[in-house]
Amino acid sequence: MAEWLVERGIGEDRAALIEDGAIVEARIRPHDDLAPGTVIRARLARRIPPRNQGIAVWDGGEALLSPLPRGVTEGASLSIEITRPAISERGKPKRALARPSEEAPRPAPALADTLDGPVRLLDWREGDALEAAGWSELLEEAASGSIAFVGGTAHITMTPAMTLIDIDGEGAPGDLAVSGAAAAARAVRRLDISGSIGIDLPTVADKAVRQAAGEAIDAALPQPFERTAVNGFGFVQIIRRRSRLSLMELYAHDSLLSHARALLRIAERSKGAGERTLHAHPHIVHAIESRESWAIELSQRIGAPIALRADPALAISSGHVQARFP
Template sequence: MAEWLYEDGVGEARAALVEQGRILEAMIEPDDEGPRAGAILSARLTKIVQPGRRAIATLADGSEALIEPPPAGFTEGARLLVEISRAAIAEPGRPKRAIARPAPAGAEPMDGPDLLARINASGFPVRRVGTHGEDALETAGWSELIEEATTGEIAFPGGGLRLSLTPAMTLLDVDGLLPPAELAVAGARAAARAIRRMGISGSIGIDLPTITGKGDRQAAAAAIDEELPQPFERTAVNGFGFVQIVRRRARASLPELLRSDAAAAAARALIRRAERTPGAGAIHISAAAAVIAILEDRTGWRDQLERRRGLPLALRTDATLAISAGHVHIGPLQA
C-alpha cells in the first residue's frame, strides 16, 4: 500500500507518496511561502479592478491577493476577511498574486493547512522520517525527481518528455523513436505520471505525436485516465496529437517552486545534504555567490542546522561553481 514519507527539514518540509519503492506524488513546502490555500485572513480592499468581478486586497503581511468576486457594498479602503483559494505563485518577471474570496459568514482568522495536515487528510498512512541516517526519500528516487522538475527533461522507455513552464499553461512535449501510435500512448502515460508526481495543476497541455486514427487517439487518452487520479477535466486528443488537461490549482507545482528561485532551492538542498553528511568537526558549504548570500541572510536556517547537527557551519563563496553545483563536506574548522 502507498504511504507518505514526511521529512521536516531546515527551510522546508518535504513529502513523497511512495508505493513499491516509486514516488507517485511529491511536494515541498518552503517555510517562507506566504499564506496557504485555505487560510482565512484579515485584508484591506485596495483597488476595485472590475466592479462585482475582481478587486485587489492587501493582506496583513503586505502581500496582495485578487478577490474574485469582491463582496457587494464594500468600497476601497474597507477591511474584510478573505479566504485564500490559491496561494501566490512566483513567476519570472511577474509573480502571480494569491487568489481569494470573501470568507464565509461567521468565519474566524486561521492559517491554511500545512503540508503535514494535507497529507494526513489524504487517506494514506504517513510515516515521519528523520533528517539524518537512512534516507528513505532518496531511496525512492527523490534526487532524480528534483532533477526532472528542475531541468524539465523526463525520460521514459522509448522516448522522453520536455516540460516547459509558460504564463498560460504547463506544456509537456513528447518525443521518441517508437512508432507514432505507440509513442503517443507511452508519452501520454509518462506525462500523466509526471503531472501527478510533480503536483502540476491549472491548465496543462500535452503535445503527442500526430496520430490520425481515432482508436489510437482514444488509446492515448485512456492512458492519461488510467494514470492521473480524478478530479481533472481534459479534451479529446485531436488529430495533431494535442490534449489539454485542467486540474484545480491551489499552489505552485514542484517545477514552478524549484525554478522560481533557483538559488534558494539550491540553498535548501545544500542544507538537506549538510544534515545528512556524516563526520565530526565543522560543516563546510561551498557554493555560488547567490546561494551563499541566501544562507548568510537566513540566520534562522543556519542556527537550526547547527543546533540539529551540533556542529558549527562555515560558508565559502566559490565563483567557479554553478548555482546547482554547491557541495558539502565535514572537517576541521579552519582558523
C-alpha cells in the same frame, strides 16, 4: 500499499507518496509562502464590481479577492483566506488568490493534514527514506524539466498560458503516442503540476491509437481533472485545479532558494563530525545568508558550527558539504 512520507525540513516541508518503493506524487511547501488555508487580516484596496472581485492588500502582499464581499468599502479591513499563493512568473506575475472569511487569523493546516491516505512523519536523524525512493532524481526533473521514459523523453516547459509537455522519441509514432501520454501524465502527478496543461504527442491518424493515448492518461493520472480528446495533430489538454505551486514552478521562479533549501537538506544528513562547510555558488551562499535562521537551525540539528564557502566555479545545483572530521 501507498504511503505518504512527510518531512519538516529547514525552510520547507516535503511530502512524497511512495508506491512500490518509488515516488509517484510529491509536494514541497516553503515555510515563507502563504499556503492555501491561511487566514489573514487585509485591507480592501480596490473593488472591481464588473468581475465581482477586489484587490486585498496587507503588509508584504496582495491578493485577488473573489467573490467581492458585499458592504465592504474600499479601505476597510476584513479577513481573507488564501486559496492559491502568488506565482512570480517572468514578465507576468500572478497575485495570490483569496476569498472572504469569517474566521480569525490562523495558519494553514499542516502539510501532513492535507494529504489523503496513510501518512508517516519522518525524522531527519533517521535513515533517508525520501532519498531511497529517488528524491534527488525528482528534484533534478523539477529543475531541468526533462524526464526520460522507455523509448523517449518528456520535455516540460512553463508559459504564462499553460504548462507544455512535448513528447519526443524514435519509436513508431503510435507506440510513442501511447507511452508518451502515460509518461506525461505520470510527470504531471509526480511534479504536482496543475492548471492548464498541454501535451504534444506524435501525430497519429489512427483514431483508435489516439483514443488509447487518452486512456493511458486516464489510467496514470488520478481524478479530479478534465481533458480533451487527443486531436489529429496529437495535442491533448488537461485542466487540474490549481491551489499551490508545482515543484517545477518552485525551481523556475524561486530557483536559488529552492537549490539552497535542497543543499541544507544534504547538509543535515552529512556524515562525519565537527564543523560542516557548505561549498556552493555565490548566489546560493547569499540565499542562505539572507535567511539567518536557516544556518542557525542547521547548526542546532547537527550539533556543529556551519561555514559557507562561495565557489563561482560550481553550478547552482552543484553544492556539496564537507565535514571537518570524516
